[in-house]
Amino acid sequence: MKRIYSTIKNMKQARFLLYTMFVLLALLMFVFLYHHVKPEQYNIQLFGISKETIRSPITIEDKEKTEKLRREAAERVEDVYTLKKEYAENRVDLISTVFTTISEVQEETDTHLEKLQKLKKKLPGDLYTHMPETQWSSLLAAKPSDLQLAKEATVTAVNTIMSERITPQDLDYAKMRVEDELKYVIVKNELKDAIVQLAKYAIIPNVIYDRAATEEKRRQAMDEVKPVKILQGQIIVEEGQFISNEIYNQLKLVGLLESESTVQPFIGLGIFVILLLTPILYYFWRFKPEHHHRNVYLLLYTAIFVITFIMMKLISLLQEMDLTDVAYVVPVAVGTMLIRILFNEQLAVVTSFVYAICGSMMFNEGVTGTFSDSAGIYLLASGLAGAIFLREQLQKAKILQAGLFVSLVNIAMIIAMLFMKNGHYSLMEIGIFVIMAVISGIFASVLTIGLLPFLEAGFGILSSMKLIELSNPNHPLLRKILTEAPGTYHHSLMVANLSEAACEAIGANGLLARVAAYYHDIGKTKRPRYFIENQIGDNPHDHLSPQLSKNIIIAHVTDGVAILKKYKMPKEIIDIAEQHHGTALLKYFYHKAKQQSDYVLEEEFRYPGPKPQTKEAAIISIADSVEAAVRSLSNPSQEKIEKVVRGIIADRLQDNQFNECNITLKELELVAQSLCETLNGVFHSRIEYPEIRKEKVKQA
Template structure:
């Protein structure tokens, strides 16, 4: 539907272009000269009466010029009258435009297909692309009819191609922007009667704009990108002039005009991005940077209400960001998704192990009721994220970070009561990850929680344990649609080990450091510290306490 509407809009612009051009049977009037031997016969399709500018009459079916005969003065005047007449429409030229834009539409469908893009485009993205294309098309047609801008080097001054691709790159990514550039280049090539200079300059300038802004993380950097693009535009213009050796006028005003186009494109993009980010609700780099600010009210509330969940989310974010850097995925998106992935736990934080202070609420509940509480945090998180108008990519991470995996601890508890219990009743009601970033957050969430139960987490033990956790997810089919390869999974595991090895590093015991669990006896200690018998008792108590804590921690992670 969107493609059809944009196609009709482009045809309307093409009709205006054809109707306002001085063409006869799809040929430019400039191609005919007085006294030239004609290589075609041109016949009038209608009667055209005399006017002040052309006081001659053209009759229907009259042969204006004949193939193989020289063009007379009268024949040339009639050609001029045909080209200038508002009642004459060169339908052959319009048919050429119709065929050309049909082929261009087919190319657009192919380029923006889910197989080539790797994802299905949203309606809002399709609408935005269509609007940009139609606007660029309209401005190019109008500019080509202006006296100053109808030359090959002056026309690019008014074409907002760089502005368009800057917006697309920041809002939707560089891949779609690159495809859009080639569609624009073909369109401009057709509008300029296949003059290669404007199209060539458009491709060079637009690709440069994409490469400049694709790594920008701060809004202020758009100013520097604008200056840089203006400089590159001047360089490209000079290079194209040398390569094509075009005899057209080439002045300083044209150079400054193209430099100004590059500079203004960046400034306008900076001004338009904020309203467009809000309107389209996209996961642009600037929007994600804003969401990664931990001083926002939601994250502050999580820190106060669910401090364990907050710290868990911070650790998951560090793991996910590091892993995404290793595999070339969107690390910023993964970090923001990790911050908000357990947003639903703010509602009932006391039912989640990381927020419990000794009293486990689930000991008083039936396993089925416990599972319903645990599963609900995903739904609640989605609801809160939707209210906050978080981008759909972040919503997907919240929804998919548990997939449809089994909540094994409560399933085992329920089987003790009823051996016939269904595993589906104790599984998350979600979708396995559909993107690399979502899959990385799932793995980071699992690894962070499980590694807390690991006794003496050395590097070798972490490597084995993390590999076991990751391969379990693979065997359960949770990563089938994520697009991750086994090579990338190995890189993810190494990134996790590096972060966790630093987190769980050992510490030396400081001199005169006392065990907080040790009871003061009031006995006078000698200069060497406690007596040997007291040391043995303290060591025994500490070992027992550690044993109890490890067992409880394992049970808690299963609940999570």
């Protein structure tokens, strides 16, 4: 119950630290990036004189000016009128009807006055009043031939004029034209005046205002007006220039007036920071280290992130000294290489993107609230290069090579960007850029080599690089085992091979298991002759009591722990050396003691422990016993090997040796299969050569 409570408490503390780390990193990023999004504001007075040249920090549309231009474009569009061709036909029919009516009235026997009255009744009132009665009288008095000639002339003139567009503004001109058309008709003057007046009456506007077409044309004119934009970096006002209304409104629009306070950039920066850190938060939420508390890794990552971020910020301050392109000298790869070495490649890649995005904002050459594409791409390539090169080469000697590789990638990226910009750069400028790229890569590797020991020692982290260094056969302790206990050395190599393969089969740390197996029996170097793999000839235990033999055998664990501590070996390796026998029973000496006396306690012949606490320790304990047992077989076969392996695992389970580690039965099955495969490869059957057979016959 106490252990459960302690576990829950540790989980709570880990999550609390996770949230704390997230908040601290968010605050750090917010503070460091604040300067790069804070709008630069000026004390500008309307109708005043600008004291300096001011450029726009952003690209934004001037909606007010755009709308003004669109209104002006719409106002320039003339009204659309539609020609009504049927109007000409209607007016011609009207003239024909008038002349037909006059002819009908002429045929009647009434007096002239009575004819005028009948004509008045048959014609529209406005038409009759349009002309004086004298002209109507001239029409009634005309001969049929003259009247027919007048009719044809009038119809022709009206049809000609009405076939063309006549707007209300063109009406007077159209009537003048119809008068000109009838000027040369050969009729009496009185009759000519009458038909002219009649024709003028027939002429009316034949186009009407088309509202829908007019609105559509105005809309098209407005759409053709491109938005007026204030471009990023565009000069709004030059030094000594008069501040007009238009300039003042533009300064207000881009937020450069001191009177215009806004919190939008800071809200945006807060959201920006949270989005960048969310993948890292999610990673550590699911991160479950085997040998350390998650808190240690959280603090380690925070330290690496902060160191790199501070370094980027300090270099970005050089921009205030009018030093451009300083992003090319930033050794951002130091952060990704450290994370790759101490964590893994996935986290290093994610962090590379975070550094690159933040760097594109830091190195924006003083234009607040903007991103430098070239700086961001360069920093991303540099960071990824460091993480990728160390993918399979986790040795300290390779870090400098990684720095050179980063330098090459930096140079290639700079040249690519310069060429894509199609700018004219001198050889000296290109040379300076190349030198900055080389400095970035080399300095990153030097910093990585310098910081790595401090981080490993300060946080107690056993990195893959450290394990590879410890696996070097020239290590003093390994040479000690080889020279003082060669049998133990070869036994340890075999256990290392078995353990590594078994750990990789279940997803445990195979490299840690291999290196720990090299050192797990270092304590045997104190009394090597008392262990069977180092014996040649007599067995010293044949002359000792079971109790004394037991003490010597058990002592190799405590002696090994003492030696490892003396050489300041990592805690993980010391723990495995201490736990690889757990509290197992020394059966041989226990049964030997039982034969000599009935008063023997089993607890006295057990290792002091503790039991294996990790999967790696459990697997090494199995491999240690399996290797010794299989080596003792006279003719090892697959069946015998499998029987030994499964028997040892079953015995450890019955003895509760795995109760304190999180290895499962399914994983133990995979471990058994892996051990059998490896051992079968080592103890395979061999061809017996004829010479050996003859020698055996002679011996027989």
